[in-house]
Amino acid sequence: MRTAYQYKLRPTKQQIIELDRWLSMLCSQYNYLLADRFTWYEQNRSPINACPLVCYLPELRENPDYYSQKKTLPQLKKTHPWYSEIYSQVIQDVVKRVKVTFDRFLKGDSNGRRSGKPRFKCRNRYRTFTYPQVKEGCLQGNLIKLPMFGKVKVVLHRAIPDGFQIKTVSVTKKADGYYLTLSLEDKTVPEIKPDFDPDSITGIDVGLKEFLTTSEGETVAIPQYYRKAQKRLRVVQKRVSRRKKGSNRRRKAVKQLGKCHKKVADKRKDFHFKTANWLLSKYDVIAHEDLNVKGLARTRLAKSVLDAGWSSFLSILANKAENAGKVGCSSKCL
Template identity: 55%
Template sequence: MRIAYQYRLRPTASQITLMNEWLELLRKQYNYRLAERIDWWERNRCPINACPLICHLPELKERPSFYSQKRDLVNTKALFPVYKAIHSQVLQNCVERVQKAFNRWLDGDCNGKRAGRPRFKGVGRYRSFTFPQMTQDCLQGMFIHLPKIGMVKLILHRPLPDGFKIKTATITRKVDGWYVALSLEDASVPVLTPDIPTLDNTIGIDMGLKAFLVDDLGGEVAIPKHYRRTEKRLKRLQRSLSRKQKGSNRRQQAVKRVAKAHLKVANQRKDFHYKTANSLLSRGKHIAYERLNIKGIARTRLAKSTYDAGWGQFLHILSVKAERAGLMTIAVNPSGTSQNCSRCDHKVPKAIHDRWHACPHCGLELSRDQNAAINIKNRAVGHPVLKAQEMSLTGVTEKPALYALA
């Protein structure tokens, strides 16, 4: 099992200066290595699909790889001795980040989804560096030993779990200070095999903007609207920032005030997501939800409310915590979940402002969101509506076919 614990650092003034210098040097190294790869791509691609029989073809340049660029770090240190102050594995990790960004653009990820063209990092845009290997005795009381930086004080607000070993440490600079994220691993922790989803051990949830989510029993979780409540203050801070002269110290202070306000909203939203996920998983059941096109919804007039709700972040947190608890999160096709009746499966057309489901065929009346949550649950266990009701009444249990797993 692999988990991550984040702690806040209290570095000294000299340590802050040193880490800021590291980030600036790593930013320049990142841009240089990325430029090498983009230059190779520009020189070796050819839009011409035909050529004469006799022509001269220039020799193709060898594609930069992680190992070739890592070997070239020796020449970088010889030309720029200031890079000798940075830990060697931290520099290698910078090259590894370039490789991942470049490969996601050309080759795509494990699902074949390609990312956009990687961009160069501007000043202040490179905010973290990673130590790929850490000793197990790096934590000494309220201090952590970072190679070539020294003993840095940290706030150990919770102890490390027993049996877990420290693998990596990532130092991140945020607007409110410095943080360290420790990646922990314990190979002895078994991977729990989840049970097959059934009507009894599965919960269906319907995500929305009126209520954050509604389960199949009718329970609602109110949407907090953190950004909406802070929007007036953010506008005032942004207007103050726009009046400051570029390059002045007061503008830098105004930028920090705006960044801290946004960071507070992000922390509040993440805290709400974690608490909601823990509340759902405390029931000990699988969670079924709709596989929504969140990016498509965010392009409509509901964009601000969609981003404020943060469905994508919540579903990611829910899936990670469910896996650790030996449960599953099941994503189903959202087509017709709000329109179809959860009792008789007849289509009951409803506009977006219609929040009540009243079926003229079977007489079922309940909230629109609860009706959708029941349909999501029925799809997750792989049963049609009528068959699911028969099985719930007779108590017959069969092996269901999952619609989709996430």
């Protein structure tokens, strides 16, 4: 079983500059690899019912896949020596990210659902890089040793339980600083109980008047964190719109707006975790309706639906139920 713990990083000023530099270079490489795939795709596709009589014949070359793009990395370090300062597996993870993004566009995910056309990322939208493998003992006290970067201070607000093994490490830049995400493998997850107490089974119905109502009639009030923060967000948003584009004052206002939105998201996430814990402390099986949240988010109820965050809550509920050896699923699986 995989789980993730997130911690706040406390890098020095010099380390912040280096982290920003890494993200900038990785963003450029991501856009370059994505452009290479788009070039091949546009030059080699031709609809059967709309083939032009006169067309450009490109130079024949193999489809750039994960392995062929990965082989270009040694040459990249020769032509652009500054990429040698980044850990090799971090750059390889960028190739994998491009592959996953493009495959979802052409083939779809495991359920056959295709995503939209991938977009090139501007510098502010490329915020994460990942170490696919780390050595044992990389986390020592409140310091984590990142290969080819050095030791960075971590705020360990909770200890990693015994028996958990760190598999991957991700560094993410958010509005209020850098965060460390540890992907942990736990081999001691309890098996799902074969027999359940009939009195310990319930169904929940989510809504906009009440966040959820159980089959026993218990209700949980909807907090509406975004609605309550709208007045403050409106003030900060006006401050951003009045600043001159490209100025330092606008950059500061954008950062302040990001912090306000992050505060709302953190409150909502905390509410979801506490509600899921409350349900799992009382019931062994929790069934819910199969919601089309994306469809509801396109209606006039979009703001209220997104403020409730049903998809996030149901995902958290299913994950925590699996960790606890219980069942949280839609009514289709029962």
